[in-house]
Amino acid sequence: GQQLNQSPQSMFIQEGEDVSMNCTSSSIFNTWLWYKQDPGEGPVLLIALYKAGELTSNGRLTAQFGITRKDSFLNISASIPSDVGIYFCAGQRFNAGNNRKLIWGLGTSLAVNP
Amino acid sequence: NAGVTQTPKFQVLKTGQSMTLQCAQDMNHNSMYWYRQDPGMGLRLIYYSASEGTTDKGEVPNGYNVSRLNKREFSLRLESAAPSQTSVYFCASSYPGTDTQYFGPGTRLTVL
Numbered sequence: 001g002q003q004l005n006q007s008p009q010s011m012f013i014q015e016g017e018d019v020s021m022n023c024t025s026s027s028i029f030n031t032w033l034w035y036k037q038d039p040g041e042g043p044v045l046l047i048a049l050y051k052a053g054e055l056t057s058n059g060r061l062t063a064q065f066g067i068t069r070k071d072s073f074l075n076i077s078a079s080i081p082s083d084v085g086i087y088f089c090a091g092q093r094f095n096a097g098n099n100r101k102l103i104w105g106l107g108t109s110l111a112v113n114p
Numbered sequence: 115n116a117g118v119t120q121t122p123k124f125q126v127l128k129t130g131q132s133m134t135l136q137c138a139q140d141m142n143h144n145s146m147y148w149y150r151q152d153p154g155m156g157l158r159l160i161y162y163s164a165s166e167g168t169t170d171k172g173e174v175p176n177g178y179n180v181s182r183l184n185k186r187e188f189s190l191r192l193e194s195a196a197p198s199q200t201s202v203y204f205c206a207s208s209y210p211g212t213d214t215q216y217f218g219p220g221t222r223l224t225v226l
Contacts, residue, residue: 003156031213042118042204042217043157088156092213101147101172102213106156 006105014113021108022073023089031092032072038085081112118218126224127195135190135221137205144210146188150201195225
């Protein structure tokens with residue numbers, strides 16, 4: 001099935017560093033979502049984006065809906081140990097109609113060295 | 115609100131055994147989903163239910179059946195478990211007309 005191209009696949013950073021990850025697609029999307037999954041838990045929604053160019057923050061997290069509607073990025077500033085986990089992007093394609101299935105990236109695994 | 119709940123949290127089966135994974139949500143969501151998560155494969159949709167009384171196949175439906183018992187509950191059944199079905203299974207639900215999905219804590223299934 002179709003998947004989003006999410007990069008990088010993994011990151012290992014020092015505490016206090018900033019982090020950037022992104023998702024791209026060949027299709028136009030109406031919605032971009034960013035989730036975080038802690039070890040042993042289900043994914044939790046971090047940020048939802050609904051308009052091209054939209055820039056939304058949630059604490060130290062900032063995400064943007066690309067102007068072409070084919071990409072999105074997530075930034076984490078001043079990382080802390082509890083940022084460890086897997087970050088997933090997901091989107092809903094333009095013209096999906098009543099089909100509410102999301103398209104998912106494969107995730108970015110983040111490790112933070114205290 | 116408990117959100118999305120799943121039972122059991124862990125399960126070990128022998129090849130050929132059957133079992134049902136239970137999922138319930140108390141957020142009055144219309145749509146519910148079942149995913150499996152395997153290392154390096156991300157989240158793959160097994161089945162979903164856009165509304166009570168309807169179910170549709172996702173990306174990897176073979177070997178599974180589902181039942182949307184009512185608006186709150188959506189169960190996933192493995193009729194004859196196989197080792198390839200060893201995975202973590204997540205249930206999710208979403209508000210009517212939106213794409214934002216809310217996930218349960220998962221069921222970790224091992225098939226020997």
